[in-house]
Amino acid sequence: MAQTRQPTTVDVAIIGGGLVGASLACALGDLIEAEQARANEQARADERESDGEPRAPLRVAIIEPQPLPSVDEVGAYQPSFDARASAIAHGSRRHFEQLKVWPTMREQASPIRHIHVSERGHLGATRLHADELGVEALGYVIPNAWMGRALHARLDRLPIDWHCPARVETLEPAHGGYRLTLDTGEIIQAGLTVLADGGRSGFKERLGIESDHHPYQQTALIANVEMSRAHDGWAFERFTQEGPMALLPLTGRRMELVWTHEQGDIEEALALPDSLFLDRLQRAFGDRAGRFRRVGQRHAYPLSLITARETIRPHLAILGNAAHSLHPVAGQGFNLALRGVMDLAAAIETARANGRTAGDARTLAAFEASRTADTHRIVRFSDGLIRLFGIDHAVLGYTRAAGLVGLNALGPLRRTLARRAMGIER
Ligand SMILES: Cc1cc2nc3c(=O)[nH]c(=O)nc-3n(C[C@H](O)[C@H](O)[C@H](O)COP(=O)(O)OP(=O)(O)OC[C@H]3O[C@@H](n4cnc5c(N)ncnc54)[C@H](O)[C@@H]3O)c2cc1C
Numbered sequence: 001m002a003q004t005r006q007p008t009t010v011d012v013a014i015i016g017g018g019l020v021g022a023s024l025a026c027a028l029g030d031l032i033e034a035e036q037a038r039a040n041e042q043a044r045a046d047e048r049e050s051d052g053e054p055r056a057p058l059r060v061a062i063i064e065p066q067p068l069p070s071v072d073e074v075g076a077y078q079p080s081f082d083a084r085a086s087a088i089a090h091g092s093r094r095h096f097e098q099l100k101v102w103p104t105m106r107e108q109a110s111p112i113r114h115i116h117v118s119e120r121g122h123l124g125a126t127r128l129h130a131d132e133l134g135v136e137a138l139g140y141v142i143p144n145a146w147m148g149r150a151l152h153a154r155l156d157r158l159p160i161d162w163h164c165p166a167r168v169e170t171l172e173p174a175h176g177g178y179r180l181t182l183d184t185g186e187i188i189q190a191g192l193t194v195l196a197d198g199g200r201s202g203f204k205e206r207l208g209i210e211s212d213h214h215p216y217q218q219t220a221l222i223a224n225v226e227m228s229r230a231h232d233g234w235a236f237e238r239f240t241q242e243g244p245m246a247l248l249p250l251t252g253r254r255m256e257l258v259w260t261h262e263q264g265d266i267e268e269a270l271a272l273p274d275s276l277f278l279d280r281l282q283r284a285f286g287d288r289a290g291r292f293r294r295v296g297q298r299h300a301y302p303l304s305l306i307t308a309r310e311t312i313r314p315h316l317a318i319l320g321n322a323a324h325s326l327h328p329v330a331g332q333g334f335n336l337a338l339r340g341v342m343d344l345a346a347a348i349e350t351a352r353a354n355g356r357t358a359g360d361a362r363t364l365a366a367f368e369a370s371r372t373a374d375t376h377r378i379v380r381f382s383d384g385l386i387r388l389f390g391i392d393h394a395v396l397g398y399t400r401a402a403g404l405v406g407l408n409a410l411g412p413l414r415r416t417l418a419r420r421a422m423g424i425e426r
Contacts, residue, residue: 005186010059010161011358012348013180013190015168015203017064019144020320020337021196022151025062026099027345029158031352032058036159058352061161061188063168063180068152079108082224082296083143085256087112087235087248087331090135092338104150110249111137113233116288120240130233137233139331141248141256163188171203177315177359191315192359194344198321204308209318214305214383218243219266220328221259223298224250225281228291231255240284246331247289255289257281258328260303270298303327305383307375312368315359317344324375326382336378343370 012028014021035057088096088109096102111130115138118125130138155162163182170181171193178193195203204211225247236247243260250256259281261269272280278292285292306325311318320337344367351363 007179007187007189008061008161009189010061011190012058012060012192012194013178013188014060014062014194014196015171015180015201016196016198016320016322017062017066017068017152017162017164018196018198018320019147019151019334020198020341021062021064021194022148022155023095023099023338023341024194024196024319024344025060025158025160026101026151026154027095027341028058028060028348029099029154029160031345031349032060032159035352058348058358059161061163061190062155063163063166063182063188065165065167065183067165069149077108077146077149079143079146079251081226081254083145084222084299085141085143085248085250086147086334088140088142088147089331089335090137090139092335093137093140095338095342098342099151099154101150101154104153105142105147106140108146108251109140109142110251111233112139112141112235112249113137115235115237117237118239118288120238120284120286139235141235141250143250168197168201168203171207173315190359191357192348192363193316195316195318195322196320199306199325204318204322207313207316209313210309212305212307212309216303216305216327217263218260218303219263220301220303221257221261221266221269221298222301223257223259224254224296225257225278225292226294227253227255227289228293229253231289234289236285236289238285245285247285248331253293257295259284260327263302266300270300301328305379307379311371312364314361314364317364317367319344324379326379332378332382336375339374340371343367346370 014024017025035055039055039057093102093105096105113130115128116125117127128138130136163184163186166186167183168180169183170179172179175189177189177191180188180190180193182188195201197203199211230253231249233249235249236245238245238247243262245257245259248256248258259269269277269280274295277295277298281292281295304325305327308318308323311323319340321333323340324333324336326333326336347363347367347370348358350366351358351360356363
């Protein structure tokens with residue numbers, strides 16, 4: 001039976017230790033360490049000559065219900081054929097470098113050196129190359145489980161209050177912040193609470209924060225496939241009448257398939273025997289990546305655009321999927337969330353340097369002001385991509401093909417778009 005204890009007071013409580021919550025805790029790592037070093041220095045000075053209370057260093061708690069693999073298991077990691085992966089933009093790599101997790105991340109990262117965008121039934125393809133843009137890779141594909149482990153291994157070395165496995169059961173405004181009750185009986189009083197729960201806990205709704213839901217009536221079929229030849233760092237996006245599809249390079253000859261289906265077609269696509277599924281995939285995709293030799297487990301994700309109408313309140317910020325859940329074909333969800341993480345960490349650092357708290361209204365207003373334009377742009381971009389390519393209309397079809405060919409011819413514009421897609425330019 002869980003025991004109720006005295007509340008623990010923290011500056012920042014992060015609900016959810018998924019990719020976004022764990023990234024935020026890592027992003028606050030340098031600030032925590034710097035403030036601790038200053039506090040230690042001041043404590044030593046105070047021993048010599050006492051002048052007032054030293055300010056306590058930033059205290060951060062993170063709560064995650066899923067048990068984590070032990071840090072030792074990080075070294076023993078072997079990606080299975082079916083491991084889920086995400087496309088990480090070049091800009092996100094720079095953020096991971098700042099978080100000091102990139103050296104571990106890159107061990108399992110497959111670089112995207114070229115991108116090929118095409119449309120079935122129409123001439124013209126857009127090709128983007130990393131070397132044209134003067135970068136090592138346009139992006140990287142990294143298994144989600146590996147990203148999680150790299151983040152958790154870094155957190156393990158930071159002075160952070162880890163509550164895992166533990167679930168936040170209640171969240172109530174109290175004493176200039178929020179009071180969190182965990183299923184372990186612990187109580188946390190936080191100056192700033194960050195909702196990074198992927199929209200899964202129901203707290204957003206319980207707090208009366210409304211969201212706009214736009215179901216696409218589509219489902220993404222995700223599976224890893226093995227190709228007859230090496231992918232050489234090519235990623236493919238292809239727009240077909242059945243829906244957009246993306247093929248991303250993984251280690252070896254494996255690639256990750258994201259194939260959007262109309263709602264009514266998904267059950268059949270999931271149930272097809274592997275050989276028939278591979279035939280259908282080959283017909284839809286063509287031969288540009290080689291022959292599809294093997295398919296792993298197929299998963300279905302119903303797609304919708306969900307955006308929270310509020311992302312801040314006094315003492316509360318919402319990040320990641322809880323704030324915006326996008327169509328995965330453009331691979332932007334986590335990249336966008338990571339920019340939010342970096343901006344929130346920067347706003348907290350500025351606030352602390354100016355004697356303000358993490359949860360005060362000016363800190364959160366500064367965070368929101370830094371996010372609005374980027375979030376709107378990415379939501380419009382991913383939503384527009386699906387609408388533009390989802391409409392089955394011959395005239396539009398040619399316009400799209402022309403657009404793709406035109407895009408290929410317009411060097412500087414294409415480079416700007418590519419830099420945006422890579423997260424180098426906003
Ligand atoms: C099919 C698919 C493919 C994608 N591909 C890409 C891609 O290629 N590139 C990209 O940038 N993005 C991609 N995305 C988007 C990306 O996966 C999300 O942006 C990202 O996973 C969001 O992470 P999160 O931490 O916000 O949420 P989650 O991963 O859902 O994590 C939330 C965490 O909160 C915890 N939690 C829930 N309730 C509680 C509670 N009561 N108390 C404490 N903790 C709680 C959960 O256990 C979980 O660990 C894709 C999405 C999908 C669906």
